[in-house]
Amino acid sequence: MSRPLVTAARSTALSSLPADLDPGRLPAHVAVIMDGNGRWARQRGLPRVMGHRQGVEALKSTLRLCSDWGIATLTAYAFSTENWSRPGEEVSFLMTLFEGVLARELEGLEREDVRIRFLGDLTALPAGLQSLIEDATARTASNAGIRFNVCTNYGSRHELVEVARELARRVQRGELDPEAIDEAAFASALQTAGESDPDLLIRTSGEFRLSNFLLWQLAYAELHITDVLWPDFDAVALATALGDFQRRQRRFGGVLS
Numbered sequence: 001m002s003r004p005l006v007t008a009a010r011s012t013a014l015s016s017l018p019a020d021l022d023p024g025r026l027p028a029h030v031a032v033i034m035d036g037n038g039r040w041a042r043q044r045g046l047p048r049v050m051g052h053r054q055g056v057e058a059l060k061s062t063l064r065l066c067s068d069w070g071i072a073t074l075t076a077y078a079f080s081t082e083n084w085s086r087p088g089e090e091v092s093f094l095m096t097l098f099e100g101v102l103a104r105e106l107e108g109l110e111r112e113d114v115r116i117r118f119l120g121d122l123t124a125l126p127a128g129l130q131s132l133i134e135d136a137t138a139r140t141a142s143n144a145g146i147r148f149n150v151c152t153n154y155g156s157r158h159e160l161v162e163v164a165r166e167l168a169r170r171v172q173r174g175e176l177d178p179e180a181i182d183e184a185a186f187a188s189a190l191q192t193a194g195e196s197d198p199d200l201l202i203r204t205s206g207e208f209r210l211s212n213f214l215l216w217q218l219a220y221a222e223l224h225i226t227d228v229l230w231p232d233f234d235a236v237a238l239a240t241a242l243g244d245f246q247r248r249q250r251r252f253g254g255v256l257s
């Protein structure tokens with residue numbers, strides 16, 4: 001298996017894939033709904049935002065484990081189009097947290113060959129965050145290691161409506177025959193164009209919902225729901241999700257041969 005990280009630049013040793021997992025049957029693309037930060041904080045008598053702070057640590061460790069274990073793409077749901085309805089203080093904390101994380105972690109991402117991208121309507125984000133996002137995207141665009149997508153102000157229905165509008169505009173301009181709109185044409189107008197669909201969706205904190213996340217892209221994903229709260233999501237929890245994935249028989253609507 002290829003090792004994308006520049007190991008010499010690592011401050012920690014590469015973590016090896018647990019022996020009970022088959023390296024030949026890993027999901028190429030893992031998506032995560034990082035839920036339970038608020039509950040994690042409440043259980044400790046801390047303000048909710050401390051859960052988000054700890055959630056960032058869990059995300060960093062998940063990214064590194066996925067990279068070390070040979071997973072090609074990790075997509076994380078950081079902020080949904082619905083999350084604006086949270087108390088103003090929490091929303092501002094999250095925006096400031098995202099800015100701080102990006103400013104602090106960019107060098108490490110570059111060094112570890114991560115290619116980071118942000119999916120969602122980025123125009124609604126604070127200007128400072130937008131420029132950090134632009135910079136991080138540009139500076140890591142040609143990196144060949146793990147592909148890390150951070151969904152920020154992302155909502156799947158919004159994304160699908162935007163695709164419909166864009167295709168309709170092309171039809172109106174006479175550039176596209178409506179009959180030529182097939183699944184591939186539709187997928188190539190999504191923000192995830194060029195990415196494989198997630199093979200595995202992990203949702204933490206025991207909630208059985210998709211919450212407007214990658215509705216098109218998750219059509220054939222295997223779902224792993226765990227009671228673990230996101231800030232506690234660690235190597236054991238990730239290995240458990242991957243083991244669960246490896247026990248599934250994926251049929252994509254067909255039958256087993």
Ligand code: FPP
Nearest residue numbers: 034035036037038039052055056078098101
């Ligand atoms: C939901 O927990 C989680 C979030 C809103 C995600 C917060 C974002 C991060 C941890 C990472 C951001 C990283 C980058 C790189 C920008 P919740 O508040 O819904 O928890 P609850 O259901 O227990 O209240």
